[in-house]
Amino acid sequence: xxxxxxxxxxxEIITKAVCGKGRKFSTVTHTVTPPQHPTSIxxxxxxxxxxxxxxxxxxxEVIGTYDINIWYSYSKNSQTEVAKESVHYVENxxxxxxxxxxxxxxxxxxxxxxxxxxxxxxxxxxxxxGVVIRVEREFSVELVAETKVTVACIPGGLDGLDAxxxxxxxxxxxxxxxxxxxxxxxx
Numbered sequence: 448x449x450x451x452x453x454x455x456x457x458x459e460i461i462t463k464a465v466c467g468k469g470r471k472f473s474t475v476t477h478t479v480t481p482p483q484h485p486t487s488i489x490x491x492x493x494x495x496x497x498x499x500x501x502x503x504x505x506x507x508e509v510i511g512t513y514d515i516n517i518w519y520s521y522s523k524n525s526q527t528e529v530a531k532e533s534v535h536y537v538e539n540x541x542x543x544x545x546x547x548x549x550x551x552x553x554x555x556x557x558x559x560x561x562x563x564x565x566x567x568x569x570x571x572x573x574x575x576x577g578v579v580i581r582v583e584r585e586f587s588v589e590l591v592a593e594t595k596v597t598v599a600c601i602p603g604g605l606d607g608l609d610a611x612x613x614x615x616x617x618x619x620x621x622x623x624x625x626x627x628x629x630x631x632x633x634x
Contacts, residue, residue: 455599455600455601456599456600456601456602457597457598457599457600458597458598458600459595459596459597459598460595460596460597460598461550461593461594461595462593462594462596463553463591463592463593463594464546464549464591464592464593464594464596465589465590465591466545466546466549466554466590466591466592466594467507467542467544467545467546467549467588467589467590467592468542468543468544468587468588468589468590469506469507469540469541469542469543469544469587469588470540470543470561470585470586470587470588471538471539471540471541471585471586472562472583472584472585473538473583473584473585474567474581474582474583475536475581475582475584476579476580476581476582477515477532477534477579477580477582478572478577478578478579478580479515479517479530479532479577479578479580480530480576480577480578481517481519481521481528481530481577481578482528482530483521483522483526483528484521484575484576485517485519485520485521485571485575485577485578486519486520486521486522486523486524486571487519487520487524487571488517488518488519488569488570488571488578489518489519489520489527490517490518490569491515491516491517491518491566491569491578491580492515492516492566493513493514493515493516493563493564493565493566493582494513494514494516495512495513495514496511496512496513496560496563496564497511497512497513498510498511498512498558498560499511499558500556500557500558500588501556502554502556502590503539505541505542505545506539506540506541506542506588507539507540507542507556507558507588507590508537508538508539508540509537509538509540509558509586509588510536510537511535511536511538512533512534512535512536513533513534513536513564514531514532514533514534515531515532515533515534515566515580515582516529516530516531517529517530517531517569517578517580519578530578538584538586540558540586540588542588542590545590546592546594548594548595549590549592549593549594550592550593550594551592553592553593554590554591554592555590555591555592556588556589556590556591557588557589557591558586558587558588558589559586559587559588560584560585560586561585561586561587562583562584562585563584564582564583564584565582565583565584566580566581566582567581567582567583568580568581569581
């Protein structure tokens, strides 16, 4: 047994860590009904996006709102107006990874909008009285909590010990199968 093996000890520590992650892209459809029957759509924007994340079952819910503004023409393209509507949504983002040993009482969740809600298509509805818009959005979520991890410890620290005494599992033979043509010369 090497000198290093005699001196290494293992301990469990409790630390805050990312214990769950998830990501979801979605496309949703909304219908906005302006006061006049639209002739054509001149523009569509999503503004004032606000959201928060809450834990929900096996995932994280992103609860939010945004405003839809649609610039349209009416009366056979002779006048224009802007229709505004607020949208409330709940997006359930499943967690693709969850540490089963996290402490549930210490959970904190967060969400980031990777793709802010964005109008990708706006058309006059088939009935002619409204505007149908498609909105895309994407969220990334994280669950942070306390969990146990195991660490290797050296009593007294590294003072006075030669780092050559420790083997970390990679020897010279571990690189024999690498293809040198695949290495990046710019590194």
